[in-house]
Amino acid sequence: MFKSKRLLFKMRQLHQSKLVGGILYVLLGTVIFLALVGNVRPDELDVKLLSIAKKSIHSPVTIEDKVTTERRKREAAQTVEDQYTYRSEYKQNRSEIISSIFEAVKEVQDEDRLKEKLEQQPPAALPVQLDKLKEKLPADVLKSLSNEVLQQLLKASPDQLLVAKESTLTAVNNRMSTHIKIHEVNRAREQIADELRYANVNSGLKTAIIEIGQYAIVPNYVFDPAATEERRKVEMDAVEPAYILQGQILVKQGDTITREVYDQLKLVGLLDNGHAFQPFLGLMLLVGVLLFFLVRQFVIFFKNHREDKPYVMAYVLIVTVTIIVMKTLSLFQNVELTSIGYVMPVAMGTLLIKLMIGDRFVVPTSILFSVCGSIMFNEGITSTFNYAVGLYMLISSLSVSAFLTDKYRRSPILRAGLLVSLVNVLTVGAILLLRSGHTSWTEVGLHLLMAAASGIISSILTMGLLPYLEGGLGIVSTMRLTELASPNHPLLRKILLEAPGTYHHSIMVANLSEAACEAIGANGLLARVGAYYHDIGKTVRPQFFIENQMGQLNPHDQLTPEMSRDIILAHVTDGVKLLKEHRIPQEIVKIAAQHHGTTLLKYFYYKASKQDKEAYTEEMFRYPGPKADFKESAVVGIADSVEAAVRSMDAPTPEQIEQLVEGIIADRLQDGQFNECELTFKELQIVRKALCEALNGIFHSRITYPTLSKEKVK
Template sequence: MKSYRFLHIILYTLLSIVIFFTLYTNVRPETLDVKLLEISDQTIYAPNTYEDEVATVSKREEAYDNVQDVYTLRKEYSDNQVKLVTSIFDSILDVKEGKITKSDEEGDEGEKEASESLSLDEQVEVLKENLTPEIAEKISEEALKNLLTASVEDVELSKDAVVTAVNKVMNEEIPVEQLNKAKDNMAEDLQVSSLPTAVLNAATEIGRFAIIPNYIYDREATLEKRKQAADSVQPVQIKQGTIIVEENELISREVYRKLELVGLLKDKEPYKPFVGLAIMILLILGALVSYFERQDRPFEGKNKSLLLYCLIFAITIALMKIISLFQQIDYTHTGYIVPASMGAILVKLLLNERLAILTSIIFAICGSVIFNEGITGTFNFPVGIYYLIGCLAGILFLGKHNLRSKILQAGLFVALINIIVITSLLLIQNSTATNFEIGSYFVMAGVSGLSASVLTIGFMPFFETGFNILSTMKLIELSNPNHPLLRKILTEAPGTYHHSVMVANLSEAACEAIGANGLLARVGAYYHDIGKTKRPRYFIENQMHIDNPHDKLSPQLSKNIIINHATDGAEMLRKHKMPKEFIDIAEQHHGTSLLKFFYYKAKEKGDQLTEEEFRYPGPKPQTKEIAVISIADSVEAAVRSMANPSPEKIVKLVKSIISDRLQDGQLDQCDLTLKELDIVATTLCETLKGIFHSRIEYPEITKQKVKQA
């Protein structure tokens, strides 16, 4: 199944289905079987915030209707009425002074009669002809006669008095309902003048006529103000957690309408929450796909990693869902006991730290939805924050320390962080929880952290064995010198053991420098020459105070013994069920390189042979780590054989070996670049210079050498 090309698509689909059905019941709005005009048997709260459009429209209409009419003071009316009064008095003066005569109605040839020859009635008639019909109708003839018979000085004085009074009164607001009062005020102002009674009465009549309403209803301003009042009304909202109807209260039509609005009636199945959940799942899958599909690995590697991730995710989500069922016992804080950090720690240890951080965010989102029982919203944000910080704490605490003892310490650290987070949340929310409740929260937080570490330790062997995972923890355990195979090398081939340790140091430094897995290179190098334990004395590093057996063997036989250590080592590792990566290192660390010493020795004897007979069976190194171990293996052996290794000689030797490997095609099947090879060469040289540095001789040793000489 690991090599099935479309398995990852199936896994993504299954993962989305698991998330959907796990969260389905938690996002599905609660529906109630209530009927109109019945008594409610429970207190019903609004599950979310909704806009009440009907109430909003009603409130806006009310605001529109409550706006009073807008009136505007028309100041230009004052000027117009002053001009009107002035024109009336000017017409009177003109008639009195003969500037206006009787109209020639018989024709142009008739002469105009002088005003002095006109009678009073005729003057009134002439005056009315020069005034507008409205003025002539409103002002009595008696008033006109009084002014026409008065002296010019009195008319002038009355004119000024009326103009002043009209101007004063008209500059104030005069609504229609206060018109008579304004006219009375104008008449009172004229009473202070010293005009004759007849003239004063006539002037008062003209002044009262001139006073008109100047505080006028403004239709456009009124409409604009009403519109602004309606627009300023905020939408009426039924806030989340608002009580719609209390227990034993009648479900009126208004209450029933609100229940229908918030989607609590059974006859109305909402679809928006499910669409929103589907979109959220797509976003989660998008993040996971962007991680897994960008990895430059074959389908087998992707499928294995994704399958492992899906199992860890499903186990963690299942734990959340099972524990959430206990919310039904009216205890809404059971989410604090969920060991959510277990999933994040497992992902960190078995897969990748970046993926573990992403998983922490996903767990926080899912947990805040799963544990939403007893709250008025869909998301229980305190629980989400609690899970997120707890998961991140476990990931960051482990760092590069992946020993099993560190997992337990990480659980204790997560428990401490959980308690701190709960304390923070309680203080932020200004909670009134009792001491018993706070104590129970702290106990659950501690249990959550400890159970996460225990479950992690329990699940690790199953995942490592079932998926054949070479985790960092497993590598560290395999690097233990007390491992049976390492003990075998140390006791049966001590020279090979020391050589392997040196190669491990060189390989780890070089791999770390180019971004490869340094720990894998180190531990793999410990086992790369395990095959030499089958015939240890045939390898020069183990020949202490004995003759070289190869001196008595033919080159072909010696070649077979040397070459077989690679295949023998791979077979021994398979027998002990060691990781495949170690088996590949043992098989490939010599590639198909040529055993030059025995090849040329055979050529000197005149044997008819080919280079292929004296080459390792391979295959060539397939990964960066194996290629680096291959180079480090040759470099360490070559430098050890040098009499006086100086820094210059070491640099020259390292570059020569790498160049020889390139020309021989031994690095063709791994993805090492020339730039990375240059970094490897530099790192190997620096490490070797530190190992083979020059030392001063102690005086006793110097004296002993002189004495011997």
């Protein structure tokens, strides 16, 4: 135990270096990284195509299976039928062609009749008319219609030709008004032939118009490639992407690793060794982000606190211990007992940090523990993070701020642990209820028992570790200061019994110091406790100090100035020795050692100078120091001098008190007693004002009551 304390003390001596502070941050990041690296390292799979899976393999991530998605899109496109478009203009076109045929026939007949009438010549022979007709008809029509059809048209009378034309146009319009696909053309032509058989024309002409009608029938419901492609695109876009879900079983133990399975393993990164560094890089970035916010918190924190205190070392040590406990506990988890993270006393870390450093770091530390816990306790979880455990640890850590409100006694730590246990139980209960699926009562009871134990163990460990951390690091917690301020402490009882005047003086200095320190934002409780013990050395020879003489003869009247000097100066070193023997925190020891600094023992110096001015110098009658190197120590020194000076005055007025306080502060300032501490001129003025107000309250004027004469009662 003592070896560990000496080691902590040596480490504490190094904390003031900025370089060491940076090293501590790097050390903390390294500890966190090494604790988590094993939980983010990707599994090494030794699988080959068409081999047998030695174990069931789950997907570590959720990722789109693009190969499957494309296959499903192709299948959806193949189900789309060809798209057709009805071309209404085809009906008009075919009707115009039929009309042009009959018009050409009529023109040939009319020309022949006109020539017969004017030239009195016999009608032209049918072959001649046929030739004229062919000249008027397009090649496509001539190619599709036989000469016999054209001859039948030429032989028809005008009335028959008109009936044939109208019948053909009507039949063609009727058929072409319906959707006719390319494979339905023959059926449509048969239908138009059946319809034209009832035309009121002679048989020869009827045969001709049937052939013309069948010629006019063409497909009008044609394949539309653009519409077909558009429809296929719509169907492909409607296909939902195929995903490989996190935790999905890609292959079961004993199954063959097919090409499809092999491609899926490669897709999720289980076979891609080239990207194995990515989890480590991600972990480094995550740790870096967490450290960045912690460093920023310390930068803000040190604006109002002493940088020479080993707060960073304390923080790193507490977090490291918590992480080590967390990592050790995580080694016992298995698939059947993934809930072991609930028993982790994570609140221990935030309890210690709140007590030793302050509330500012509870939230960022809770987040840090939550992230670390969710990664460490991920056994049986396909994700890198176990969000249930992470949420549980976050709430458990944060609950410390709500329940540990009294930092002045140790008993509230146990009470806070019990309340944290209650919150843990409620949190785990909520997590179990939010889960889908049935949980056995045995498992529920085990989870709740672990959660309850976590808070209690946290408070017990906190009370056990706190004294060692305070002693080793020299950071005095509020709780420790409160214990030292108890009148039942052996040293305070020693002052009270052996040097009651010094005890009263110390109480007065404590009141003044606390008020002044709180006015400038320093630690008022530390100043108060330091003032209680600052003159403990006077208990060695209490009768040599005027406040303890109680009207007795002053022994210094019988001593030489050198002997008186040695006795008075010795109370500082004697006090430091006593405090160290009783293992009083270093902060209190420093206040006792520094409260006089290197000031001059003026009374005995002047007394010695009267005897032989040449033989004595100021350096011979100065306190050995050291000078005050922090605000609380400097304020206690001022309050000590002020209280003693004001007490020696007879009915001091506020103006006299103010002049006295200002003179003492100015004297110490000119003597260089504040050169090694961070007190500013502005703060010295605030201290002066606070001391004057406190002293005026103590030494206020009182009414002199008249003495009543006693009269005999008759």
